[in-house]
Amino acid sequence: MVRDIxxxxxxxxxxxxxxxxxxxxxxxxxxxxxxxxxxxxxHLDKMYRFWQTVLLQDHTYYGSPFSPHVxxxxxxxxxxxxxxxxxxxxxxxxxxxxxxxxxxxxxxxxEMFLRKIEYYRDSxxxxxx
Numbered sequence: 001m002v003r004d005i006x007x008x009x010x011x012x013x014x015x016x017x018x019x020x021x022x023x024x025x026x027x028x029x030x031x032x033x034x035x036x037x038x039x040x041x042x043h044l045d046k047m048y049r050f051w052q053t054v055l056l057q058d059h060t061y062y063g064s065p066f067s068p069h070v071x072x073x074x075x076x077x078x079x080x081x082x083x084x085x086x087x088x089x090x091x092x093x094x095x096x097x098x099x100x101x102x103x104x105x106x107x108x109x110x111e112m113f114l115r116k117i118e119y120y121r122d123s124x125x126x127x128x129x
Contacts, residue, residue, distance in 0.1 A: 002093065002094060002095050003094065003095065003096065004094055004095060004096025004097060004098045004099055005055055005056075005094050005096070005098035005099055005102060006098070007056070008048065008056070010093075010094070011048050011051045011052050011055065011056070013093055014051065014089060014090065014093060014094070014102070015044055015047045015048055015051060017089045017092070018085060018086055018089040019032075019040075019043075019044060019047070021085045021088070021089065022082070022085060023040075025081065027078060027081045028078060028081055028085070031072060031073065031074065031078070046061070046063075049061035051102070054105055055098050055101060056098075065109070066112075066113060066116060070116070070117060072117065074114075074117060075114075076114060079110040079111075079114045083106060083107060083110050086102075086103070086106045087103055087106075090102055090103050
């Protein structure tokens with residue numbers, strides 16, 4: 001039964017399903033697996049808390065989501081693939097207002113991260129970490 005994102009179990013399903021795709025993806029897998037290595041459980045837990053905070057307004061995530069990404073070797077095509085996998089995951093598992101919001105927030109986050117990564121890559125400015 002496909003329904004909206006309503007609770008932490010839904011967030012966990014979303015995150016686990018999405019990152020299972022990312023880890024196997026030809027374009028993204030090597031980047032994520034190379035950076036995260038054997039720390040996947042901790043990364044997934046952080047992503048549960050991030051999306052729980054963003055979508056359910058249950059404030060369990062504290063931190064700066066951009067700073068770990070600033071030096072990743074990624075371009076627009078990586079973000080496009082990330083968004084494709086994220087949207088697929090949402091559409092396979094959920095429907096409703098929170099599902100739409102998750103896709104919208106992912107699009108905005110990808111757009112902002114890409115712009116900031118390109119800015120720091122192309123300038124001598126250093127991000128505040």
